Amino acid sequence: MKHIPCIEDLREQARRNVPKMFFEYAEAGSYNQETLRANRADFEKLKLRQRILVNVDKRSTATTILGEPVSVPLALGPIGLGGMMHGDGEILACRAAQAMGIPYTLSTMSINSIEDVAAAVDKPFWFQLYVMRDRGFIKELIHRAAAAKCSALMLTVDLQVIGQRHNDIRNGLTVPPELKIRNIIDIMMRPAWALSILKGKRKTFGNLAGHVKDTSNINSLAKWTASQFDPTLNWKDVEWIKSIWPGKLILKGILDVDDARIAVSTGADAISVSNHGGRQLDGAPSAIASLPRIADAVGSEVEVMMDSGVRTGADMMRALALGARSCIIGRSYVYGLGAGGQAGVARAIEILKNELDITMALCGVNKVSEIDRNVLADTETQQRP
Ligand SMILES: Cc1cc2nc3c(=O)[nH]c(=O)nc-3n(C[C@H](O)[C@H](O)[C@H](O)COP(=O)(O)O)c2cc1C
Numbered sequence: 001m002k003h004i005p006c007i008e009d010l011r012e013q014a015r016r017n018v019p020k021m022f023f024e025y026a027e028a029g030s031y032n033q034e035t036l037r038a039n040r041a042d043f044e045k046l047k048l049r050q051r052i053l054v055n056v057d058k059r060s061t062a063t064t065i066l067g068e069p070v071s072v073p074l075a076l077g078p079i080g081l082g083g084m085m086h087g088d089g090e091i092l093a094c095r096a097a098q099a100m101g102i103p104y105t106l107s108t109m110s111i112n113s114i115e116d117v118a119a120a121v122d123k124p125f126w127f128q129l130y131v132m133r134d135r136g137f138i139k140e141l142i143h144r145a146a147a148a149k150c151s152a153l154m155l156t157v158d159l160q161v162i163g164q165r166h167n168d169i170r171n172g173l174t175v176p177p178e179l180k181i182r183n184i185i186d187i188m189m190r191p192a193w194a195l196s197i198l199k200g201k202r203k204t205f206g207n208l209a210g211h212v213k214d215t216s217n218i219n220s221l222a223k224w225t226a227s228q229f230d231p232t233l234n235w236k237d238v239e240w241i242k243s244i245w246p247g248k249l250i251l252k253g254i255l256d257v258d259d260a261r262i263a264v265s266t267g268a269d270a271i272s273v274s275n276h277g278g279r280q281l282d283g284a285p286s287a288i289a290s291l292p293r294i295a296d297a298v299g300s301e302v303e304v305m306m307d308s309g310v311r312t313g314a315d316m317m318r319a320l321a322l323g324a325r326s327c328i329i330g331r332s333y334v335y336g337l338g339a340g341g342q343a344g345v346a347r348a349i350e351i352l353k354n355e356l357d358i359t360m361a362l363c364g365v366n367k368v369s370e371i372d373r374n375v376l377a378d379t380e381t382q383q384r385p
Helices: 007-017 020-029 032-046 089-099 112-120 135-147 165-168 181-188 189-198 220-228 235-244 258-267 289-297 313-321 333-362
Strands: 061-063 068-070 073-077 124-128 151-158 246-253 272-274 303-307 326-329
Touching: 007 020, 007 151, 032 289, 032 333, 061 135, 061 181, 068 303, 073 089, 073 333, 089 112, 089 333, 112 135, 124 135, 135 235, 151 235, 165 333, 181 189, 189 289, 220 313, 235 246, 258 289, 272 289, 289 333, 313 326, 313 333, 326 333
Parallel strands: 073 326, 124 151, 151 246, 246 272, 272 303, 303 326
Antiparallel strands: 061 068
16 A cells, blocks of 8 residues: 555545445535535645744644544544445444544444444444434434443534435435446456455444344335434434433534534534535535634634545645644545555555645644644735634
């Protein structure tokens, strides 16, 4: 993996390894993909301030997230169907994150279950919760995460209904899945991927199978899931979840200052400024454009994280400059998983860490805690925000 220099090359490798229907599922944004594109475009618009002749010999990317030491202000976000990028994908991603000294978040919609991952690693990981209509199941799921010693619960608050991704329909990644001849041919042309999936512990949603009634096969399970995302979810439910979850609570999917203020009043430990990687409300602003106002409003009361669009260490620098304490990545490590399993995820983390380190040096910064808006350039086209 050492020969892969950047996330974009991991992406190209993943495109070659993973069947089209799963690669495009990971790539896509919802509807017209305006928000997906804005996530990248707005990062690239933010120019950094080059500083020279500062002694940067003793610099470090190390910091803390939710009080825990990390080697770089980065966490791996929850990825539904992560185990379709590579067999046992969630276990491998968690191992890579822990070896690199950063948190990993397991999705409710993962292939490996909470218990599978807990048995395969020796440090705590985070669990992401989608709230379903069946609150008995949700209560049990929260208890399972607590029993597995998950150190934080990440409640996703931007998916009461699901934004449509056109390619999933074109590719037959629907409920129930459509077995198209071209998908079968595509899979046959990717024997290494197929073998890794065959060797994987599970072939269905590991957190749901065996815990939900009358869902004996993947089709009935997928149907149950699709009917279970709960449009009634509201702030009162956050209180309920907080009352039964013993650990740290992160609310992921906040894009609005008013919502951020309410989030703080729930007593959440952290929020992630996020538009779900451009997969939910198309037409919403980018996460990086939404970040500064939210960080200004609540940054002293709650730990602010951000995700959606992070592909480089320079992006991390921009997010930290605008008030995030850490970044969460989705696709950047999903590409690593597709490109090379655990080694690919480790490489993705290493690439971002090295890029942040060099970016810090060239901006004349030694510590993560020194990064603020002064690292952004004041140019004719960009007033330092
Ligand atoms: C393939 C894929 C699956 C995802 N599944 C989940 C999920 O199960 N739960 C969740 O809260 N977010 C999910 N997300 C959103 C990510 O956690 C994260 O917010 C997003 O990927 C960040 O944007 P980025 O991919 O540009 O880094 C998913 C994203 C992708 C790309």
